[in-house]
Amino acid sequence: ETGVTQSPTHLIKTRGQQVTLRCSSQSGHNTVSWYQQALGQGPQFIFQYYREEENGRGNFPPRFSGLQFPNYSSELNVNALELDDSALYLCASRRDLSTDTQYFGPGTRLTVL
Amino acid sequence: DQQVKQNSPSLSVQEGRISILNCDYTNSMFDYFLWYKKYPAEGPTFLISISSIKDKNEDGRFTVFLNKSAKHLSLHIVPSQPGDSAVYFCAASAPGGSSNTGKLIFGQGTTLQVKP
Numbered sequence: 001e002t003g004v005t006q007s008p009t010h011l012i013k014t015r016g017q018q019v020t021l022r023c024s025s026q027s028g029h030n031t032v033s034w035y036q037q038a039l040g041q042g043p044q045f046i047f048q049y050y051r052e053e054e055n056g057r058g059n060f061p062p063r064f065s066g067l068q069f070p071n072y073s074s075e076l077n078v079n080a081l082e083l084d085d086s087a088l089y090l091c092a093s094r095r096d097l098s099t100d101t102q103y104f105g106p107g108t109r110l111t112v113l
Numbered sequence: 114d115q116q117v118k119q120n121s122p123s124l125s126v127q128e129g130r131i132s133i134l135n136c137d138y139t140n141s142m143f144d145y146f147l148w149y150k151k152y153p154a155e156g157p158t159f160l161i162s163i164s165s166i167k168d169k170n171e172d173g174r175f176t177v178f179l180n181k182s183a184k185h186l187s188l189h190i191v192p193s194q195p196g197d198s199a200v201y202f203c204a205a206s207a208p209g210g211s212s213n214t215g216k217l218i219f220g221q222g223t224t225l226q227v228k229p
Contacts, residue, residue, distance in 0.1 A: 004156070033215040042117075042202050042222055043157070048215025056215045090156055094215075100145045100206055102217060104156035 002027045004093050004105035012111045013081050021076040021108045023091030031097060032074040034066060035090040037107070043090055049074055050097055078110075086112045116140050117205050119220035127228055132190040134223050136203035139184065145206035147217065148177060148188045150199045157202060161188070193227045200224050 005024045013019050025032050031050045035043035045058035049068035063079040072093070078085055088109050092102035118137045126132045134148075144165045149157035163170040163177045163186070170177050176189045190197055200222045207216035 006156075031215065033217075035217075040221070042204075042219030043217075045207075045216040045218070050215075058216060092217075101147065101159055101162055102215070103159055104149070106154075106156045 004029075004091055004103055006089075006091050006105040006108050008108060009106070010109035010111070012113060014113050015081055015083060017081050017112075018077065018079045019081060019110060021078075021089050021091075021110070023074045023076070023093075023105060025072045025074070025091075025093035026103050029093035029095050029103070030072050031094050032068060032072065033092045033094075033102060034074070034076045035092065035104075036060070037088040037090055039087075046076070081112045083112050086110060115221075116143075117203060117218050117220040119201075119203060119223045121223050122221070123224040123226070125226045125228065126193050128195055129192045132188075132193045132197065132225055132227065134188040134190075134201050134203075134225065136186045136188075136220050137184060138186075138205050140205070141181070141184065143205040143207070143218075146177070146179060146186050147204045147206075148175075149202045149204065150197075151202060151222070152199050160201075190225075193225075195227050195229050198225055198227050 033048040034046040037043040048056040052068045065077045067075045088107045090107045091105045094102045147162040148160040151157045161175045179186045202222045204217040204219045
C-alpha cells in the first residue's frame with residue numbers, strides 16, 4: 001500500500017510569488033486535506049477536497065486555493081506569497097468521508113524570503 | 114482561541130518507564146480524538162484514536178484515556194523506548210465531524226525524550 005507522497009520536499013520563494021505544492025493520496029483514499037504547520041505549532045487546517053471539490057475550509061484567505069484530480073491527487077496553490085507563509089505544508093488523506101483517521105505525507109517545507 | 118491544548122512542551126522519561134502525555138480541550142462537541150507522533154523532517158504518523166463514546170482504547174504499548182467530564186485525554190506509553198522520542202500531537206475532530214469537513218484541530222505538541 002503506497003502512503004501519502006508530497007512534492008517538492010522543500011523550496012524557496014520570494015515575497016509576492018506564487019507556489020504550487022503537490023500531493024498524491026494513499027492508495028484507496030479519495031479525500032485529501034491540507035494543513036499548514038508553523039514552527040513550534042500544531043498543524044492548522046487549510047481545506048479539504050472530496051470528489052474534486054472543496055468541501056471544508058479553515059481560516060485561510062482566498063489566495064490559498066487547491067485542486068483535486070480524478071485520480072484523487074491534489075494541489076495546493078498559494079498566490080502573492082507573504083513572509084508568514086513560510087511553514088511546513090502537510091497533505092493528509094483518508095479513505096472517504098465516513099472515516100475520521102487522516103494519514104499524513106512528509107510535507108513540503110516552504111521558505112518565503 | 115486554542116481549543117486543544119497540550120500544556121507540557123516537553124517530557125523526559127527513562128527507558129522502560131511509563132510516559133504519560135496529556136491533552137485538554139474546550140469544546141464538548143468534539144467527537145473523535147487522535148494522537149500523532151512526529152519525527153523531524155517527517156509528517157505526523159497516526160498512533161491511536163478514540164471515539165467520544167469510549168473512555169479507553171489500547172493498541173500494544175499505547176493506551177489512550179478519555180475523560181469527557183474533564184475534557185481531558187491522555188496517551189500512555191508502556192514501556193517507553195528510546196525510539197519513542199519524538200513530538201506527540203493530540204488532535205480533535207471538529208464539531209460536525211471531520212467526516213464532513215476534514216478539519217482536525219491540533220494541540221501544540223509535546224516533545225518526548227526517552228533516555229536509555
